[in-house]
Amino acid sequence: MAIPDYKLSAVLCSHSLDVRCVAKTNECCILSASRDRTAKLWHPEGVKDFVNVVTYKGHKNFVSCICWLPPCEAFPEGIVITGSNDNTILGYNLQDGNIVLTLEGHENAVCSVTPGSDSGILLSSSWDSTAKVWKVNTPHATPMTLKGHQAAVWAAVELGNKTYATASADKTIKLWKKDGDLISTLTGHTDCVRGLAVASPESFLSCSNDASIKLWGNKGDCLNTFYGHSNYIYSISLNPLGVGGWASSGEDGSVRLWAGGDCICEIRLPVHSVWSVACMDNGDIVTGSSDGVVRVFTKDPARYADEATLKVFDEEVEKMQAASQQEIGGFKLSELPGPEVLLEPGRTDGQTKLVRRGTNVKCYSWSAEAGAWTELGDVMGANPAAEGKTMYQGKEYDFVFSVDIKDGAPPIKLPFNKNEDPWTAAQAFIHKHDLPQVYLEQVANFIITNAKLDTLPASSNGFADPLTGESRYVPGSGRVAGLAPPSAADPFTGSGAYMTSAASNTSTATTTDKPLIPHDAYIRFDQANLKAIFEKLKEFNSKVGDGLSALTEQQLADIVKLGEMNSTYNADAIGLLKKTLEWPKEILFPVLDVTRLAVRNKEINSQIFDTTYGPSFIKYLLSLLAPDNLPANQMLAMRVLVNAFSDLPGEMLVLAARESVMHSLICLTQLNTNAQIAATSLLLNLSVALAQQPDAPDLADCLVQLLPRITDHEAYFRGLVALGTLLAEAPSKLVIQTKIVSSPTLHGRLGRDAVSQDAALRKVTACSQQIISLL
Structure with a gap:
């Protein structure tokens, strides 16, 4: 049998x-569904190109x-x-994207x-552990x-003998009569069953996280088992041009x-997860993957992509x-599970898992109390030349100390590397084990x-507050050249008492020879x-209403003191805040x-960001970013x-909320100067x-969509x-390059700014030049 030579045909970004x-439609169009909350219709154009003609929201x-x-009685056009x-x-209506049907019940x-x-x-x-049949x-x-x-x-299909089949994470397949009565339960897979496909009028296929594909008779007898994938298999699709043929992805x-x-053929993609595969009527193969790209592969040389794209x-x-x-950490990257493994609950409190995220490995720990996996951090690559290193949870450390915190309780492991800031390491240790904040100085010392640190790392502050000087979280001498302080303008609140004459783009810094990118430190407002904020709080305190009690002036003063960088911690004031x-929301902005x-x-x-209050507070902040909210609330x-x-x-x-954050920013249509900077x-x-x-390509896509709407130079x-x-720095550089080049507005603006002689755009010009050099 001649093996078809499948090659890339189209990349849909x-x-x-x-x-x-x-999936496919009846007119050789492609449908795609994404975690970005949208679905899209791609229409063929020419021999091998596709155009996104409708986005379903x-x-x-x-x-x-x-x-x-x-097509059916209610929807004659399908x-x-x-x-x-x-x-x-x-x-949705296929052509205009109007919602014509809503089904709720799961x-x-x-x-x-x-x-x-x-x-x-x-x-x-x-x-919810069910399947449903809708009319x-x-x-x-x-x-x-x-x-x-x-x-x-995970999947439900109707078989050729008019019965239903369902595939589940409980490792079984169930067969059902048309009236919903259970016929039988099929066992054989040793892990989650992820996909089903009708193979013939008498048989069907299943694919599983156990890296196998099984062929079943419609009555439940296992006819064969096929192996080829080396990891989870997510999707399976029948190939209409291949007798007894199909495609699978994973x-x-x-x-x-x-x-x-x-x-008979293996197509490798530059991704780790190929979530879905669909076979087109012309024999082409369509994939959806973890990099947010739809790809089309063909064995017809007339539809091959050009040589540059193929290369x-x-x-x-x-x-x-x-x-x-x-x-990494003694494990081969390709053998580690992907993030899907985190959908399964842990067995015991403190259980750890190594999870592959792109070309990195993350270590997660199961919290029985929270019922969730908590990210512990990156697992670093093994260094055969390293001497005296100790492995802890898949990562090498110079020291792994045993710290006795409580009598009668086992000691807690405290990993540390000499190039770390001991205060930052101590703070992370306290957060991880939910220890009282008063332990910070004791743990750092x-x-x-015990590490015999004669001198502290250059990034260390050397005292118990690593946030007031050069630390991991605060930009210091390593901040980007020419980047104006984020606080150049006071917060906008719609009141003159809150405004200053300082403009957000009044930085007089000029460009230097130092590269502006990549940037490696967080910035801050x-x-x-504080006096103006206090006065505004007093004014609004008398307007609270809605069953909320007004605060005393002293209580308001205590709240405002929390805004001082080195304020004494006051638990009661936090509660008042x-x-x-x-x-x-109309009077919320000073708060x-x-x-x-x-x-x-x-x-x-x-x-504020603990595991009890923090998640709901993040959701509340995101609600304030709704397009119809007050501009002051959005910005703050x-x-x-x-x-x-x-x-x-x-x-x-x-x-943890980054996807929702990016979605909210993309949806903001009206942004004043201060909001643009924020x-x-x-x-x-x-x-x-x-x-x-x-996640880098997702963030790049957000920037590509937002930047053309930014008018303020500093923003x-x-x-x-x-x-x-x-x-x-992103591992998926090609994807990001494609996103930038595919935006004519942004790409054109970069080109114009790169050659601009406008003195007011010196920083923008230098940065544009550096970006273009990377494209």
Whole structure:
């Protein structure tokens, strides 16, 4: 049998996050669904190109699955169906994207939608451990529920004999009668069953996290098992041009084509996760992957991409394969599980897992109390030349101390490297083990003494507050040349008492020979008029109403004192601050102003962004970024998020919510000067944190969408520094280059600014030149 020579045909870049599902329509169009909360229709143009002609919006969370429902009585032209992590299913008019159908009933994320064989029948499955059968011709009718699995149902299909099959994370497949009665439960897979596909009128296929594909008879007998993938298999699709053939994709970054039970072709992609594969009627293969890109592969030479594109693609694949073979912390990168493993709960409190994120490895620990995996940090590469190193949780350290905290309790491990700031290491240790803040100095001195540190690292402050000098979280001498202090303008609140004459773009710094990118330190908003804030709080305190009690003047004074950088920690004042954050949104902005100042203090940061109050507070800040909210609240909410990076708890919570943060920034349409500076400062901090992470292309996409709308020079400069940092350091450089070049507005502006002779644009010109040199 001649092995088909499949090559890249088209690269479709428009989504900003993972493409979790791809499908086809009846007119050779491609449908894609993404974690960016949208789905898209791609129409063929010419021999091998596709154009995004419709973007389907309406879901409030990730769009996890998509399909084309053929014409039926209620929708004679057919509709596009999507399922989401918001627990709903939406139906769209194919051509204009109008929502024409909403189906609600699942109690958790919808992870598959598939047409039934009868007209107007739709099957769905969900993390709520059920599948449902909907009659879209009568959408208000109660759907039939297939209930019996013990975990998430990843897929549901109708078989050739008019029965239903469902695949589950409980490692089983169940067969159901048309009336919903259970026929049988099929066992054989040893891990989650992720996908199903009808192979013939008498058989069907299943794929699993156990890296196997099984062929089943419709009555439940296992006919064969196929191996080829080296990791989880997420998707399987029947190839209409191959007799007994299909395509599969998975966590090993590959698509494999099968015929007659043999793997006849392997297509490697420059990604780790190929979430979905679909076979087109012309034999082409479509993929959706973790880099947010839809790709089309073909065996027809007339549809091959041009030689330059093929060369770049092959180079990216080679880089990814080389990275996957490297050993990190004694483990081969390619053998470690991806982030999907974090969907499974831990077995015991404190259990750890190493998880591959792009070309990096993260260590996570299971918190039984929180019911979630907590990121402990990066696992560093093994260094055979290192002497005296101690391995702890997959990472090498100069020292791993045993610290006795409590009588009768086992000692707690404290890892430390000589090049670390002992105060920062001590603070991280306290946060991790939920120890009282008063232990900070004792733990730091313990490290200094036992590590025999004659001199402290250059980045260390040498005292118990690592936030007031040169530290990991605060820009010091290493800040970007020419970057004006983020506090150049006082917060805008709509009141003259709050304004200063300092403009946000009045920096007189000139460019230097020092590269502006990449940037490697967080920035912060420091400047404030506490007296003016106090007066505004007093004014608004009398207008609280709505059942909220007014505070005394002394209580207001205590709240304002929290805004002083070195203020004495006052637990009661923190409680009062949280209470004032419940004020009506119309009078909220001075409270937000105090909050953005207060979270610079590490002790207050740990209280505001703790695991109890912090997650809900982040959600509240994101709600203030809604396009219809007050501009002052929008701007100050962003400044709170910027200053949250002043210490570890705030930094971790903002990074955990980064996808929602980026989505909120993209949705802001009206931004005044101060809001523009706040938005790009937030993106700059995110770029410092994520530049070398798999999320970098998502952040780059956010910047590419936002920067063309930025009119303020200083704000635009900060956005360029953020974009340049990602371009310089991200592992997916090609993806980011493509996003920039694919934006004619931004790419053209970079070209014009790079040759500008305008003295007011010196910083912008220098940064534009450096970005262009990286393209």
